[in-house]
Every structure is written in structure tokens, then in C-alpha cells.
Amino acid sequence: MTTLTLHATRRWLPALSPRQGLGAVLLALLLAFAWLVPWLFDADPARQQMTRILQLPSLAEPLGTDHLGRSLLARLAAAVQLSFGMALLSVASAAIPGVILGVMAGWRGGWLDRVLGSLADACLALPGLLLVLLLVAIAPGNFWALYVGISLVLWIEYFRVVRARTRILVASPQLEASRLLGFGPLALFRRHLWPELAPQVLTLAAFGAASAILAMAALGFVSVGLRPPTAELGLMMIELLPYYHEAPWAMAQPILVLFVLVLSLNLLAGRDPR
């Protein structure tokens, strides 16, 4: 019995492959950058200094300044905080209902399964970004509209994967045995379902965070997402684009940060479960 328990607890923290390790290190470095910069430097992402626009990196401004003389260091740190915070929030609010509804649908079956299944299909009828865009159109520049839209798109994947897996697990002999011993649904979930579901849910979470970050940047880039002067990666790219000739390094920075952020999450996710 003890070995079994050990086995089950080990699944909570799966051993990372080298790929995932690299992803975790990259992500940790970026997050450390984002949260340490405001702490170590006197950095305000909104402070404009018109006498010092598009400056090269220097000791005072380690990453240079943008077209309004704002510190790129401060803006990048704020943008990473915003992107990652948003991703975390929308992944959490997509994963929790997604997993709960998926387990319910897979376990109970019947009409509940059909109703939830068609609800998920309805959310999938439109391409994700289009749905987010329409919601953002209702409340332009609003962080919460963006958040609701992205979560609404993301929950479906958890629901579908968890439902399919639960259907198989519920029919398994070990769960049947525990049920006959009189364990309640919650105990069955913790003992039999969650250890099997957790790795897949975590993989989906990492992919979901990456797509949330990309969606927000894409909307910022076509100027229908968050509004200036918010420091947001897509918005920074499109703002710095006209100054490409004078300051190519300034424009390269948000692209590079977005790339590393998404790459680290993709690496951390490991293999695509689909």
C-alpha cells in the first residue's frame, strides 16, 4: 500500500524531461526579470522624457528608450507581468470549470453529457480569436473583456480531454472496487481520477497560457486589444515599427521577449496531447 501511495504522489510532480527543464529555466528567468526590475530600478513604464527618445542602451537605461523616451526596461518588465498575469488568470478560470465539467460529463453521461458537449461545440463553432475579437469589440480596450473571451475559448480543451479520459477511467476495475468499498465521489476523484488527469491538464495549461499570451499580443498588434499607454508586447511592437530605421534594437526587444515567453511555455508543455 505504501508503494502505491508513493507512486501516486510522484505523479503530482512529474520528472521534467530536458526539453521541459529548459522551458522551466527560461520561464523562471523571464519572470525573475519581470518582477525584479521594478524592485531594483527606479522604473516607471509610463514616464516620458522627450529629450531622450530612442536612445541606445546605456548605464542609466540598460535597454534604451522608446519613441516617447520611456524606459524600455520598465516597459518590458510591465508587459511580461501583464501577459503572464493574464495568461495565469485565464488558464486558471478555464481549467477549473473545464476539469469539473469534464469529470461530471464523463462520469454521469446521459443528458448532462449531451448538454455540456453541445455547449462546448457551440463555443468551438467560431475560431477562437474571432470570438475574442467580437467580445473585445463590445468593450474596447477592456482587460476583462479580453480575459472573458480567452477563458471562454480555452475551457473547451480541458473539458474535452478530461471528459474522454474520465469515461475510460470510470469504467476501470480499480475505481469500481473503491466504489464498492464505499468511498464517496470526492475520494474517488482524488484517488483514481486526478493522478491520471493531472499530467494532461498541466500540459494543456502550458499550451493554453502560450495561446492566451499570443492572442493578447495579436489583438494589441492590430490595435483592437488593450489601448496605449499600456505596456503590452503586441502594442509595443506596432508602436515601435515606424522607428525601425532609427532604432532596430528597440523593435527587436518586444519580439524577442514574446518569442522567449511563448517558447518557454511550449517547451514546458512537452508533447502535444492531441
Place this chain on the structure above:
Amino acid sequence: MSVALASRATPRWTAGLGGLLLQRLFQAGLVAWMVGTLTFVLTRSLPGDMAYRIAAGRYGHDMVNTSAAEAVRTELALDQPALGAYFGWLWDLVQFDLGRSLVSGEPVMAELWHQLGHSLGLAAMAVLLSLLLGPPLGLIAGLKPNGWLDRVSEVAASVLRALPPFAVGLLLILIFSVSLGWLPAAGHGRGAHGVLPALTLALALAAISSRVARNAMADVSQSAYYAFSRTKGLNERLSFLRHGLRNAAVPVVAYLGVQFVYLIEGVMVVETLFAWPGIGHALVHAIVARDVPMIQGTALVMGLMFVALNTVVDLLCHWLDPRRRI
């Protein structure tokens, strides 16, 4: 019908197609309803007096007066109670009456026809280009899993997947138009204008389809039937053509359906970046200008395009894979 078909060895490829098409038809209806409802909520939730705001968007802020606002109010039925107006709104949609653009004053339908051609052209070019780039590379890599080509293409695909289409497009513009001056950066007219936007979308699509093709081919090349085709004396080329290609094609085509999500999302962003006069560009502009009929029209067409493309994928899978016809 199923009785008649059961006597044959393999059912005709049209068997079981009706249910599939019915499902997609239902999805198309769902798209129309969702777009209609969301845009209706949009008109009702514009802050301030909607009639004045829309009139200001249409005629310019200095030209707004009460009569212009009243004209807008009757046109969009803003003076009626919400529920009745909602059904009126949906009824117009069912009749394909999409109204007139608030910015240009042209019927939305006419504008959509014009833009749809451009978007479909771009999408077709992108898909074609991605099919030339991705699956062949994946198939070759999959024949020798973990060979050098497999490793290189995996790294390339990971890098491309972490770059959103607009960043790829931006980099392509900077390389090919700004630095090298080979291709125009943006706009529309000559054939050369289409190269960069199509390539941007194609690279994103190929990054995924090459990996799907690689995995499918690796599965096939390690299967018993493939080993048997080699032991019975077929050379590498023949066993690939007769036993490899069609089996590996099924997942690649099936995955195209998932990829069309990327395509539609990409079209929206890439058209805006390259100023390509298509549906995605129009949608983004309509949102910025708060041109509600155009938002509804463009979102509807993009949603329906998504359903149509998925239907094509369904048909292709059905034709390729006899196991689905039961």
C-alpha cells in the same frame, strides 16, 4: 441504403456523408446565431446615446445633428424594445439582409463579395505554399526518425511555433523589403504583393503540418505492414508510394481542419499587417470604426469560411480513409 451497401466489399465513398454534412450545416447556423447575437449586444452596449455615436462615426463629429441621429435610430431600430429588436435583427440575418456599412454607405454584401475574393486568394496561396513546404519535409524526416533532417526540422518548427504570425510577417518585411528590397512591404495590386503575406501564413501552417506528417510517417514506417512491403521485395520508392503515402496522408489532412483555426486567425492579423484588402482587414477596421453592420458581415463570413473549409477537410478524409465510411 445500408443494406444495399453491406453486400459490397468497400462502401462507396459517399456512404455516411449525409450525417456529416448535416452536422456542418448545423454548425453554420450556430455561427450565424452567435455572430448575430454578439453584434446585437454590441449595438445595444455602446456607451452614450448610440444613435449619436454611430452618426458621429458615419458623418464625422462636426456634422452630427439631431436629424442625422434620428435617421440612424430608425435605421437600426434603436428606439424599439430590446427583445423585439433582437428578433428583427436575427430575421434580417436569416434573409441575408446585412444592411449598409456605416462608414462607406455601401451595402455590406457588396463589400464582402469584393473582400472575400482577396481573402480566399490569400488563404489558397498560403495553404498551397504550406503544403509544398510542410508535409514533404515531414515525410522525408519521418522515414528516418531522429536523423539530422528530423532534428533540424524539429528545431525550426519549435521556433516558428513560438513566433506569432505577425512577428514572422514583421521579420519577413524587415528582411525582404527593407533590407534586401526584393519584395513590396505592403499593399495590393501586382502578384509580388501577395508573396510575403502568403509566405507568412504558410510558414506558420507548415511548422505544424511538417511535424504531423513526420509523426504519421514515423508510425507508418515502423508498422508491420510497411516492413512487410519491404520484405516482400518492393523497393523503397514503391513501398512508400503504395503503402506509405495514403496512410500518412490521413492524419495530415485531418489536422488541416485544426490548422484552419490558425489560418482564419492568421488572415485577420496578417491582412492588417500587410494592408491586404480582405475580410480580416475589413473586420479589424470595422471594429476600430465601430461599424456594426460591417463587423457582423465580416465576422459572419469568416465564421462561415471556417465551417466551409472544415467541410472540405471532412470530405477529403472521408474519401481518403475507407474506415470512416461505415
